[in-house]
Amino acid sequence: MKRLLLIELLLAISFSLMAEGPVKKYKNPVVNYSLPDPSGIRAEDGYFYLYATEDIRNLPIHRSKDLVDWEFVGTAFTDETRPTLEPKGNIWAPDINKIGDKYVLYYSMSCWGGEWTCGIGVATADKPQGPFQDCGMMFRSNEIGVQNSIDPFYIEDEGRKYMFWGNFRGIYGIELSEDGLTVKSGAEKKKIAGIAYEGTYIHKKHGYYYLFASTGICCEGLESTYQTVVGRSKSLWGPYRDKRGRKMLDNNHEVLIHKNMNFVGTGHNAELMTDDAGDDWILYHGVSVSNPHGRVLLLDKVEWIKDWPVVKENSTSVESEAPQFHSSGWTSDNKR
Template identity: 35%
Template sequence: MKRFTRLAALPAAAAIALLPTTASADVGYPDPLPLTGQQIIHDPTVHQLSNGQYVAYSTGGILGARLSTDLHDWTDAGNAFTTPPSWWYDYSSTADPWAPDLSYRDGRYWLYYAVSSWGTNHSAIGVATSPTGLPGTWTDHGKAFSSEKTDTWNAIDPAVIRAGGRLWMAFGSYWTGIRMVELDPGTGKAVPGAEVHHLATRPDAPYAVEGAAIVHHGRYYYLFASYDACCAGVNSTYKIRVGRSTSVTGPYTDSTGKPMLEGGGDLFLASHGRYIGPGGESAFRTHGTTWLAYHYYDADDNGTPKLGLNQLGWRSDWPVLK
């Protein structure tokens, strides 16, 4: 997503058609954790670092960074990178990265992110590593995966998960929805010639589903995805849906058995009260608790995008928000 413009993921005409004229808000969802400090954010990925601090990276700037000691109060910590890697300009004239994903394995922090431009799937997902996970300490390793205009998918919005002793990356926005490829755990890049699995889409163009996050719990993998239109402030219609599968590569179905490849997905979080258009989600685990991080548009603050944090619980093998 380009800064605060997730609709950059689809052709301009389709983006305009999706913009609603009024906002709608439902009730019945729990409010996010009360926060203080620097709350403005988009597409957050959150992780607790080895020094005990929490870091959140996001779209905006050269992957904007926020730090917290308690998940409640957040401070601005600059950007992940001090200068853009030169290859970013092949995919974005402004070298503007989107939608990062942060994880830890093999003694290093791994940061995946997307570089693209408005209305094109000439896109790439990059990968960087750091010994600490802190902003300014990242070494970029170039492209992990890319897409071209001849492809039927869009290489943005990465989400990495380990499953069955292998490393996988979900990705995708519009252009037939959510996809997945296997990564080489050594390089962190897509396995050469890897199959591109299809996880979720919608029946009609522009296939408005993106921003995958996958959580493993019990027998199942749970696929969370953002549906509809982001980035229009209080007029955003973003919402989060979820399905599950016993295999990380799918097929994913909702609680009625409808496949996510046929437009299925249980509605998990939508607008309510001041919290408009939640989406751009990711999941992280700390102190035995799994959290969902996302952005929403604050109707009480002129539609400013802010960080939402809720605990994930489970009921009858389906996730619930606390």
């Protein structure tokens, strides 16, 4: 009798697995051409939209249903609508958000080496694929008093809106106006991390704020030393600390993703995204050793161990089980 019950149980498990079908796998990179400094959001049409530094001129937009298969759908701007914050500059490190009924795109604009003339601007659109209308400059480095003011990140917290930014000259934050398009009148900036970092992203989970950032050299091909790091705090404004309690203000952190034999320069992550199975995923860029042309788009699963984010082996996977999306159940803590 026991043997018969065991056989029935094994058959039930087998039929269940057959019904679910084979486990879907994916390989890195998920996009094998240059899409640096990604930022993503899921729109009302069910697609994930991803925006990146303009190695494709006028700031490329891609979309995907599953975070793995991406298609190019156009650019945020055209030559005619291109921002003029820095007329000869490039558009770097966008940050996409939904504020009210508008898609709001923050962007950096700079000439290489123009650390006091660069700045952050903002554009809006009714649809995630645009067209985006430039609303102009929010601030410039020499006006706000922060050298190399690029790499914007927007977050809402307790009903208020904030921007964090910075690039190897300290990470700073400031409160924004209700519509998110300007700095709030009278607001003062505050430094939350040291000079080792760029590419800020803050994620709320488990009662903590997690400050993700990147350290090292981003853009030297196979010589790039870029890596993704993280610290955490009980407050949005810090102090952010590593596991030993040392402050990110003093350039201390935990390494989340470092190089391996297949990918180097692994940094500047997008927003964490959660699949239908409840697993978190991180998109970021890196340099492929087998195809070292530009910074390709990479994807990995984030696990939470003792309330700290962990990527398997702290480095980019080659092949892994894909995110699970069976419905419209995608969530993101910071992009609602």
